[in-house]
Amino acid sequence: MEDIKSQKSELKKACVNCGAELLYAPGTTTLVCEYCSYEETIQPLNESFEELELKPYLEKIGGQSHSEEIAMLQCKNCGANQHIEEHYKSLHCIYCSMPLIIEDAYKEEWILPGAVLPFQIDHKKAHLIFKSWVKGLWFAPNKLKKAVLNPELVRGLYLPYWTFDAYLNADYTGQRGDYYYVNVPYTTTQNGKTVTRTRQERRTRWSYASGHVNGFVDDTLVRGSRQNTGNIPSKITRWDLKKLKAFDSSYLSGFVTEKYTISLKDGHLKSTDEARKIAELWARRDIGGDTQRVSSIDMELSNETFKHILLPVYISTYKFNGKRYNFYVNGENGSISGDRPYSFWKIFLTVIVVLIVIVLIAQFAK
Incomplete structure (x- = not known):
């Protein structure tokens, strides 16, 4: 067990040719050396995901059986907890770009991920998506394009999420x-x-209506972290969980990994709220008719399991005219969302042109 655990915890692999760190190549199952182009296939230790029994973890029993210590850096500005690989020569918070001090690193326990959705698009494509997005922005300042030309500002991050499975039984009353x-x-x-x-x-x-509904609630997804700034827009938080792979730390090589700050207990409370919504939806379907009212639901969850998973996103923080802006690209499907500045003069001149056109049309109409 110790040998397996140490292999899972190993976040860096050296190239057998030149000794440089091997990095994960998005969209593949391969580690690549960026210096000599040596490639190594990732051989996962497990083919299936680790679904952990929920109750012992909530009771703080058996917590050491699937956990480990990792080195963390916490941003003092936004509170994000980040594990950063050594090849990041300039240590800055991935959310707000504040400097991180390597001497502030500390050891912290975390529940090992049970699965990871590896990056499907690479850094270069993520940067091109951002440039294309900027190009299509209405009323964007001309200088904005210059502010985002540096691809070093685009960095890949694995976000922590909890997923919960349970068998749901519920009695309901309604109309x-x-x-x-x-x-x-x-x-x-x-x-x-x-x-x-x-x-x-x-x-x-x-x-009047009453009845009983039951079924399996699979992979209720709950965000595992929060920050004071840089919250991930919901628009890009849709991943195809069918692409999840059994956790192997090799997929993390070359990327920042964020540690969860929302506890398992709080994540479970959120998933229970989601399960109650599902129970109400099932009850409405069971009631039938054209419309329904659900007065009460007595819900019970059993055989509850969970896993800690990591999901990919690219983040860039850039400054324009003294103000910080963030943008995000989904690392699996390329969807994009972000903050953007507006050019006052472009808007002003557009309004003036529109007013002139209106006046000219009115003159000709006379």
């Missing part, structure tokens, strides 16, 4: 609503005369 229509008279004026007409109005017939 079933069935639509019906009635003819309702109304009056209107036509040719100076009052005319009575009818129109159909929809009504709802309510009846």
